[in-house]
Amino acid sequence: MITTFQQHIQEQQQEVSEASGTFSYLLAGITLATKMIQAKIRLAALDNAYGAIGQTNVQGEQQQKLDVYANEALLHCLGLKDSVAALVSEEDEEPVTFDRSLETGKYIIVFDPLDGSSNIDVNVNVGTIFSILKRQPHGDLNASILRPGHTQVAAGYVVYGPSTVLVYTVGNGVHSFTLDNTIGAYVLTEEHMKMPDQGSYYSTNEANAATWPQAYRDYLELLRSGGLGREYSSRYIGSLVADFHRTLLKGGVFLYPPTSKQPNGKLRLLYEANPLAFIAEQAGGSAVGGGSVNKACSRILDILPEGIHQRTPFMYGSKREMEALAEVLGK
Numbered sequence: 001m002i003t004t005f006q007q008h009i010q011e012q013q014q015e016v017s018e019a020s021g022t023f024s025y026l027l028a029g030i031t032l033a034t035k036m037i038q039a040k041i042r043l044a045a046l047d048n049a050y051g052a053i054g055q056t057n058v059q060g061e062q063q064q065k066l067d068v069y070a071n072e073a074l075l076h077c078l079g080l081k082d083s084v085a086a087l088v089s090e091e092d093e094e095p096v097t098f099d100r101s102l103e104t105g106k107y108i109i110v111f112d113p114l115d116g117s118s119n120i121d122v123n124v125n126v127g128t129i130f131s132i133l134k135r136q137p138h139g140d141l142n143a144s145i146l147r148p149g150h151t152q153v154a155a156g157y158v159v160y161g162p163s164t165v166l167v168y169t170v171g172n173g174v175h176s177f178t179l180d181n182t183i184g185a186y187v188l189t190e191e192h193m194k195m196p197d198q199g200s201y202y203s204t205n206e207a208n209a210a211t212w213p214q215a216y217r218d219y220l221e222l223l224r225s226g227g228l229g230r231e232y233s234s235r236y237i238g239s240l241v242a243d244f245h246r247t248l249l250k251g252g253v254f255l256y257p258p259t260s261k262q263p264n265g266k267l268r269l270l271y272e273a274n275p276l277a278f279i280a281e282q283a284g285g286s287a288v289g290g291g292s293v294n295k296a297c298s299r300i301l302d303i304l305p306e307g308i309h310q311r312t313p314f315m316y317g318s319k320r321e322m323e324a325l326a327e328v329l330g331k
């Protein structure tokens with residue numbers, strides 16, 4: 001018999017929240033929005049939904065029509081949930097807040113509505129990434145948002161590929177679901193996923209290698225020269241969620257180091273690195289970042305955020321590759 005995502009969340013309920021049903025009702029807002037997004041993506045070419053809308057977002061990036069659609073779908077579906085105190089999106093400069101009491105508005109959802117925007121028009125996998133934080137009883141909403149990633153109550157992503165796959169954790173292992181459009185439900189495909197101890201792919205944008213700190217070039221040379229006891233191949237999709245999903249399943253390492261153009265890294269801490277780092281650790285891997293061109297890295301989930309759109313260098317992967325990276329960076 002099948003297990004749907006909603007059923008699975010209810011089984012995990014005791015792990016996350018004392019309020020039975022609130023949490024699964026909240027997550028239903030995310031799954032509904034992702035079903036709307038995947039439907040829009042699959043027919044985008046027929047719907048004139050490709051291309052830019054002709055304005056830039058807070059990131060200074062050209063907003064794609066699908067970025068805006070995905071953002072609006074999530075804001076709409078989640079805004080209706082009483083348990084939401086605030087929504088933090090890559091596409092909105094400030095958090096969207098709701099005037100709800102401490103007892104009602106218990107959660108803050110942080111998300112990258114459409115990850116991999118540069119791949120939308122070429123029909124390559126893109127995704128949605130989300131992270132759920134608990135509202136704190138004291139301080140303003142920002143005090144509840146700017147907390148280290150190890151305080152997340154849940155994290156997950158949906159990768160819109162040949163199939164639509166949702167992966168999540170509430171701190172009790174990593175579980176994946178496949179969207180079955182015939183019944184309109186995410187159906188459990190794998191529980192307690194574990195990254196292999198070592199993979200055979202490294203994943204990075206090598207066009208930036210010339211301006212990385214030397215240690216990252218040394219590390220890549222170590223992988224290429226068989227220094228970890230096996231041959232590596234390069235795989236870089238350019239959609240973080242797709243590169244992450246492959247690493248979760250096959251192992252290996254992903255690197256987005258500091259560059260001269262972006263000395264503090266390109267990827268965003270709150271809605272890209274933190275949720276994926278939580279999943280990586282729950283699956284037996286690890287994730288580091290937070291350094292800069294001349295500052296060592298630390299565990300992503302320990303970084304205290306200073307701003308909701310803060311960027312970070314971001315490296316994640318399986319045990320063997322991350323041990324070797326720590327060694328090379330520690331030198």
Ligand code: AHG
Binds near residue numbers: 117
């Ligand atoms: P987004 O589309 O949400 O802005 O994210 C794009 C990110 C991430 O998906 C990917 O890993 C990275 O940008 C690719 O950056 P480069 O093109 O610089 O390699």
Ligand code: MN
Binds near residue numbers: 112114115116240272
């Ligand atoms: Mn992104």
Ligand code: MN
Binds near residue numbers: 090112
């Ligand atoms: Mn995005």
